Amino acid sequence: MKISVIIPIYNVGKYLCECVDSILSQTFTDFELILVDDGSTDQSGDLCDEYAARDKRVVAVHQKNAGQAAARNEGAKLAKGDYIVYMDSDDYLLGDDLYRKLAKVIDETGADIVFFKHKKFFDETKEFSSYSYSYKNAIAADGYTSSVAALVRDDAFFGMAWNKAVKRSVMVDNKIFFPEGKVGEDMDWMLRLCLKATSAAFIDEPFIAYRQRAGSTTATVKIKNLKDFVEIIKARADEINAVEDNDMLKCALLSATAKYYCNLLITYNRVADKQKKEYKKTIKELAWLLDYGVSRRPIIVRRAYKTLGFNLMLTMLSALDKIKRQ
Numbered sequence: 001m002k003i004s005v006i007i008p009i010y011n012v013g014k015y016l017c018e019c020v021d022s023i024l025s026q027t028f029t030d031f032e033l034i035l036v037d038d039g040s041t042d043q044s045g046d047l048c049d050e051y052a053a054r055d056k057r058v059v060a061v062h063q064k065n066a067g068q069a070a071a072r073n074e075g076a077k078l079a080k081g082d083y084i085v086y087m088d089s090d091d092y093l094l095g096d097d098l099y100r101k102l103a104k105v106i107d108e109t110g111a112d113i114v115f116f117k118h119k120k121f122f123d124e125t126k127e128f129s130s131y132s133y134s135y136k137n138a139i140a141a142d143g144y145t146s147s148v149a150a151l152v153r154d155d156a157f158f159g160m161a162w163n164k165a166v167k168r169s170v171m172v173d174n175k176i177f178f179p180e181g182k183v184g185e186d187m188d189w190m191l192r193l194c195l196k197a198t199s200a201a202f203i204d205e206p207f208i209a210y211r212q213r214a215g216s217t218t219a220t221v222k223i224k225n226l227k228d229f230v231e232i233i234k235a236r237a238d239e240i241n242a243v244e245d246n247d248m249l250k251c252a253l254l255s256a257t258a259k260y261y262c263n264l265l266i267t268y269n270r271v272a273d274k275q276k277k278e279y280k281k282t283i284k285e286l287a288w289l290l291d292y293g294v295s296r297r298p299i300i301v302r303r304a305y306k307t308l309g310f311n312l313m314l315t316m317l318s319a320l321d322k323i324k325r326q
Contacts, residue, residue, distance in 0.1 A: 001030070001082050001083070001103060001106055001107060002030050002031060002032070002080065002081040002082055002083075003028075003030070003031040003032075003081045003082070003083050003084075003085055003099065003102070003103065003165065004031065004032050004034060004075075004079035004080060004081030004083070004084050004085070004168065005023055005031055005032070005033045005034065005085045005086075005087060006034045006036065006072060006075030006076065006079065006084060006085070006086050006087070007019065007020070007033070007034070007035050007036065007075075007086075007087045007088070007089050008036050008038055008068045008071030008072050008075070008086075008088075008089065009035055009036060009037050009038060009040060009044050009045075009048065009071070009089045010037075010038040010039065010040050010044070010065065010068070010071075010089075011040045011041060011042045011044055012040075012042075012044055012089040012090050013040075013042040013043040013044045013047060015089065015090040015092075015211065016044055016047050016048075016089055016090075017047065018092045019087060019088075019089050019090065019091060019092045020033070020035070020047075020051055020058075021092075022092040022093035022096075023087070023093060023099075024051075024055060024057070024058075025096045026093070026096055026097070026098065026099040026100070027096055027097050027099075027100050028097075028099040028100035028102075028103050029057070030103070031057060031081065031099065032057055032058075032059060032079070032080060032081060033051075033055075033057055033058045033059070034059045034061065034075040034078055034079060035048040035051065035052070035058060035059065035060050035061065036061045036063065036071040036072070036074050036075045037060065037061065037062045037063070038063060038065050038066060038067065038068070038070070038071040039062075039063060039064050039065030039066070044089075045062055048060035048061075048062070059078065061074060061075070061078065066180065066181075067180060067181060068178075068185070069177075069178035069179060069180045069181070069182070069185040070178075070180045070181075072086060072161065072177075072178050073177045073178055073180065076168075076171060076172075076177060079168060081168060082106075082167065082168060082169075083106060083114075083165045083166060083167055083168060084165070084166050084168050084171065085102075085162075085164075085165045085166075086161040086162045087162050087208075088162050088210075088211075090211045090213065091121075091162065091208050091209055091210055091211050092208075092209050092211075093207060093208065093209070094119065094206055094207060094208065094209055095207075098116075098205075098207045101203060101205070102114060102116065102165055102203065102207075105201050105203055106165065106201075108201075109199070109201040110199070111167075111199045111200050111201035112166070112167045112170045112197035112198055112199045112200065113164050113165070113166055113167070113170075113193065113194075113197050113199075113200045113201075114164060114165040114200070114201045114202070114203065115135060115138075115151075115163060115164045115200065115201070115202045115203070116163060116164065116165075116202075116203040116205060116206070116207040116208070117131070117133075117135070117163065117203070117204065117205060117206040117207065117208075118131070118160075118162075118163050118206050118207065118208035118209070118210045119131070119206045119208070119209055119210065120210050120212055121209040121210060121211050121212065122212045123211055123212060123213045123214065124214050128209070133154060133155060133156035134154065134156065134204060135151075135156060135202035135203070135204040136204060137150040137153070137154055138150040138151050138154070138156065138200075138202050139202045139204065144197065144198055144199050144200050144249075145246060145248045145249045145252070146248070147200050147202070148194055148200065148249060148252045148253070149248055149249075149251070149252040151252075151256075152252045152253075152255045152256050152294060152295060153294050153295065154295075155259075155295040155296060155297075157256045157259075158190075159186045159187040159189075159190035159191070159260070160186055160190075161178075161186050161189060161190070162208060163207070163208060166193065170193070170196060170197055171193070174192075174196040176189060176192050176193050176196060177189070179232070182228040182231075182232065183224065183225045183228040183229060184228055184229050184232045184233075184260075187232060187236075187260055188232045188235075188236060191236045191239075191240065191253060191256065191257065192236070192239075194249075194253055194256075195239070195240065195243070195249075195253065221267055221270040221271045222271070222273070223271055223273040223275050223276060225267060225271070226264075226267055226268060226271050226276055226279055227279065229263075229264050229267050230264065230279050230282055230283060230286075233257065233260060233261055233264055233286060233289075234282065234286060236257055237254065237257050237261075237286060237289055240253045240254050240257065241254065251292055254289060254292040255292045255293055255294045255295070255298070257289055257292075258289040258290055258291075258292050258293035258298040259293065259295055259297055259298050261286060261287075261289045261290065261298070262290075262293075262297045262298055262301050264283060264286075265283070265301065265313075265314060265317055266317060266321055268280070268283060268314065269314060269317060269318040269321060270321070284310050287305060287310065290302035290305060301313065301317070304316055304317075
């Protein structure tokens with residue numbers, strides 16, 4: 001059993017060595033590390049070549065800047081491993097025996113997806129903050145569908161690509177790659193993946209230091225972000241809603257999508273462009289997703305919608321979002 005680790009890279013020379021070194025120092029060694037330089041203009045590309053020259057497990061790939069999704073897809077096309085693990089280039093592994101633990105679970109279960117956890121790492125203070133979620137109920141669940149439902153109920157269903165290992169054949173056979181040039185590609189990938197997978201395993205331990213960089217996010221949201229978000233939510237909601245033979249999985253994934261829908265409402269509020277009004281009707285029509293919500297956020301938003309109506313609900317969410325960001 002071999003693991004392919006794929007890292008999309010763009011101008012992260014300051015962090016790249018910590019990320020790559022944490023992988024190359026793993027006690028489990030049967031992996032390939034594919035570094036996809038997405039047109040970096042700093043020293044990142046040279047660092048990729050240096051690592052490839054020093055370690056035969058490392059493959060360095062260079063492409064014109066096309067975005068994270070394109071870099072991940074290029075890595076997946078080159079991957080030879082039985083399982084694919086994605087990493088973000090400014091994150092790093094929290095120990096040197098983590099891939100050994102991962103390989104053990106893979107060998108024991110052969111699961112289509114193996115989930116592990118993460119901690120937030122604040123770059124300025126060098127402090128960690130753990131999320132409070134647990135995989136305990138997902139581990140205890142009876143079968144794949146029940147485990148996905150437990151993830152959603154426990155608010156532990158995260159769309160990030162880098163907190164799981166995925167059987168490569170599941171991705172390739174079902175053409176589950178990242179939509180290129182769109183915002184929200186992780187969410188799209190995750191929902192399609194969970195629709196096609198038939199088994200999952202869980203490691204209730206943090207593997208990833210998820211770096212929080214000052215200035216890495218912005219409160220200003222472009223109209224394209226909103227457009228992409230609406231299109232992805234609608235496409236995935238329609239696809240999941242069409243499921244006929246597994247009502248529990250359907251409800252669980254619609255519930256997960258309901259939480260993303262709440263994020264969409266915040267995104268709508270943050271867009272300053274007046275053009276956003278042309279998406280309002282579609283967003284309102286997607287409010288049916290809230291009826292499936294079982295975690296805290298969609299339940300609160302559903303109650304607000306039922307009490308206040310759509311427009312006043314948006315106003316309330318906007319006010320709460322501004323307070324949170326102060």
